[in-house]
Amino acid sequence: MSFDGAADTVVVPTQTGAAKSPVDWDRAPKPRQRGAAATLWRRRLWSLPAVAALAAAGGIAYHPIFGLSAIVPAVAVSAIVPVLVAALWNAAGRPANRPRPLLGSLVLTLAAWVLAVSASTYRSRAYAHVLPTPGLLRRIGADLLDAPRGVLTTVLPAPDHPELLVLVSATVWMAAFAGAETALRSGSTVLPALPGVLMLAVPVALSTDAPGHGVTAAAAAIGAAGLLLVCRAPGRRSPWRTLLVGVPWVALLAVAAGFAAPHAPGVGTPPDLRDNVAAPPPVRLSGVNPLDRISAWLLTPDQPLFTVAGPADPDRYWRLTVLDRYDGTTWYPVGGLRPTGGRVPDDGQSPVTKRTKQRVTLDQLDGVWLPAADRPASVTAQGLKLAVDPTSGAVATGSGLHPGLTYQVESQVPTYDPDRLQYLATASDPAYAQLPDLDAASEPIPMVEEFRKIAEKATQGSQFPYQQALKLADWLRANNRYDITAVPGHSYRNLRFFLESSKEGTSEQFASAFAVLGRSLGLPTRVVVGFSRGTQLPDGSWRVDSGNVIAWPEVEFEQVGWVPFYPTPGEAGRSGSPKNDQTTVVPPTAAPPSAPPPPSRADKDRDIAQEQRPEGVVSPIADAPEDGSTPLWWWAAPIAALAALAVSHVGVAAAAPGTLRRRRRRGPPGARVFGAWRQIGDRFGDLGMPHAEARTVREVADFGAERLPAELAERVSGLGTLVNEASYADRDVTGKEADDAWRVCTDVEHAVRRADGREKRRTRMVRALSPRTVVATLRRR
Structure with missing residues (x-):
């Protein structure tokens, strides 16, 4: 019979070949077990690179918000340094065979993060470009609190300003540190992946208005999480053998996720947090209303304002600003200006036929508005803080215009069809x-x-x-x-x-x-x-x-x-x-001379x-006839209900065994002993013993003796004797005996999970998901 040990337990054989109870190195630093504890420590260290990779994948998910080149340095530092800090701090406690206090690690990693962010993101404001000053510490704290709101109120992609990039450094650092500490202090397989997975939700939620998508980063995060689970999977294989077996499957899972994610239901339409965030006060820019300057400009018509390098159609007009508010006295320029890194959101309406690029060089044009061909799509201007009105597409700068200023603008050029x-x-x-x-x-x-x-x-x-x-x-x-x-x-x-x-x-x-x-x-x-x-x-x-x-x-x-x-x-x-x-x-050149333009x-x-509107002509907007198609929700609602029912059944089936086990552990000592024995009988059913509830105590004990290690089989036989005496000899069972009975039950469950004769996983899953099994489990006492 062969048994596989759990990832965080060590089975120490005795001289007679029996096995002792699992021993955790954190709780029992005995000399005979120090070698096993060292092995377990090395196994946990092996999972740290996967923790750093998962945090880095979550950080790369910020690329739709800031751009890849702006976040790579911060992500690299914030994913690696906290993992090293946690490993070195806990390695110092290895002679005592236990991790060092968590509070010290928290203080150390906080100091390291402040030093790292001041030497990189806030380098220009730090003392000697490295050390933070008291004023810089206050600035970092305030920026960290305001960064999420700043991202949500900025037209994405956001500019790579320190007050926004600090959010990337902080979240990635936090995920890497929490994952590393969990990996080193816990024997759980899944728990160390939780911080990185939760952190991934931050950039996903903040990037709903960003161009592009984060499918690649999500696939990388899935791959890193799978690698972490492989590194910490239960078994006796060495880390090298575990990786050789698991990495191909993890890579396949990541690639499949990258292809399947864009087609998954709900992808691309996450909740937009901008609807729930109070917009900041509009960017206020001082300048003369351009509409009021028309007469003055016309009276001095030879004043050069700017030069445009690029294509210009015969009827081209360079748009300066839009005025949409009128109070009976004057028209006011748009006021809903929001900071932007240069992108102008598409209004989703204009019938764009092409995009055109120009390079504009200013001469004597002053004020705050940047001219462009029709509605801009993006503006590239070095050293300018730009603001855009998403509704009209008007672009302005708080830096002010000056002669010689040059910028590039890409505009959407619509063509309006009168027939439409x-x-x-x-x-x-x-x-x-x-x-x-x-x-x-x-x-x-x-x-x-x-x-x-x-x-x-x-x-x-x-x-x-x-x-x-x-x-x-x-x-x-x-x-x-x-x-x-x-x-x-x-x-x-x-x-x-x-x-x-x-x-x-x-x-x-x-x-x-x-x-x-x-x-x-x-x-x-x-x-x-x-x-x-x-x-x-x-x-x-x-x-x-x-x-x-x-x-x-x-x-x-x-x-x-x-x-x-x-x-x-x-x-x-x-x-x-x-x-x-x-x-x-411009006369037409493409058509033949005889062809009319x-x-x-x-x-x-x-x-x-x-012309007069012909009878029967309807507006394609207001009078569009119904096409008779069935609304989406008529068939989507039943499918959603069936999916919810299936998910609920799976959840109940997964929770039923645990519910029954907790029910059997409650009550007086005698009832708890009987519950442990019934639990052992159910587990023997996984090894092929039919009708466990109908068998005698001796038959159950004999079945266990043939399939369990000798020491554990002897303990099961002793528990059977206690059950018989309590049932037929009116023996009073103590609380200690009930606790010992459940310890025997726990060891039997571990042994059954490692036994060769256990049913295949597919068979167990089919039986566990059967409605008859679920109902029987919930009704069992």
Whole structure:
């Protein structure tokens, strides 16, 4: 008969070949067992590299948040150093054959972490670039507390600032230290992996808004956890043999997890903690409203503002900022600015056809806003602290603009198809479709009603929102003149003067009037300030001067997002009117000379503005017919219920044997002795003894004598004698005898688990999961 010893127990053979009870080296440092204790210590040390690997894998899961290059140094130091500290501290207690106090290890690892983080992450603020000062200690503590909230309120990937990276160092260090101490002080196989697995949840929860995914890091963590379990698996194999057998299976498991994880239910949609975190105050940037500067820029038109190197279409406009709030006096730039490392989140609506990259070099442009081609996707600017409004995509910097500043910007370039826009409904966004209609005394403002009447007259005959916007732009161009010397301003009074009296203005008045009149009709509108393409230089770049400034309005449509319109006379033809500047018109070169050019958006818009909506044409948004498909939840709910029932049954089946064992250990001493004997009979059933409850005490004892070591079989026989005497001779059983009975039961259970004649694991699992077995186990007394 052969038995496999547990990972943290040592079986010492006697001179007669019997085996003593398992001995733990932490509790029994006897001379005869010191060799076995040293072996066990080495086995625990073998698991420390796997602990460090698991902590490092959890740290790599931060890469969607910060980028891989920013976190690798902190992860490497924080995964290795605490493991070494724990090993050296506990190794000092080996002569006494017991680990040293945990409190000392905690103090030592805390000091080591402070020194490591000050010498790496906070190197520029540390004394001699290594030692922390009292002020730096307070700074590290405050940053560590604020780092999770800082990550959740920053557009990811986050910049690699020390106040955020300290979170990576602290969590990885904590997981590595806790895993190492657990591995060295505990005989458990699974427990040392728990800190690393729990730490993995931190980057996963914080990276819900980050681009990409952490599947690779999760697969690496699964592989490291499997390696740790292999290193600490029960058995007598040497660490080398254990690794040779287990590593291929662990590698296969990690690869399978990497392929299967993206397709697992719920992957990619974890709870977004940003919904539960109070947003910080918006980044406040001081600067003159660009809309107020249009008249001044136009009066000095030759002032060079910036240069753009990169492709620029004939109708290209460089977007500077977006103004979406109006109080009756002025339009305000977007205020929901959030820190960013350069990424601008995609709004998920714009019909992007391509991305374009430009390199912008500033000249005399000041303020805080960075110009870009349409909505930026990312901005790369060395030495600038950037902030972005996720809704509009406007990018600003708190560092201020200065001549010579250069940055690269990648933008999303949409193409708007009038055939798709023609019958679309506008977005349901009341914040952009309402005008302030009460004054400070809560009295109605008469001009709001006047604007509504003007807008209804201008859009008379319109039958859908896109046609409404086209007619409004056409009306403004046809009834007003462009004049750079016109009175500036865009308040209610200024706009009424512009629409009813002077009928002269710059793009400031035309764009503001369109946005206000549109809102009076319920259209969601906003104003954008930017620049036309500019003048091409000999090197192919484009110089933008102050005279190229222009403002235009935008209307928000369902499924498409914000669509620009150009009501200023002589300006861009993407929304209705061809440009007066004929130098920007590029003749088609791809089509044969005889082939007519494809109609532009301006051509289609002129036709749409005059046509009637045909009968039976429905909006693809509001009037989409039902396709008759079955909703997802009709079949997902029963599947979820069956899955929950299966999981519950497995849980009950796993808990039933433990419940029965605890039930048998309760009660008076006599009942506890009988419970131990019944437990032994059940375990003998795993070795092939049928109907254990129907057999006599002697039959059970004889069965154990044939299959157990001699010393343990003798103890089982003695327990059987005690059971017979208690049953038939009215013997009083003491509490000590009941405790001894359960010790015998525990040793029998260990022996049965190591016996060769035990049923195969698959057979035991099938029997344990059988509903009949579960019910019988729970009903057994």
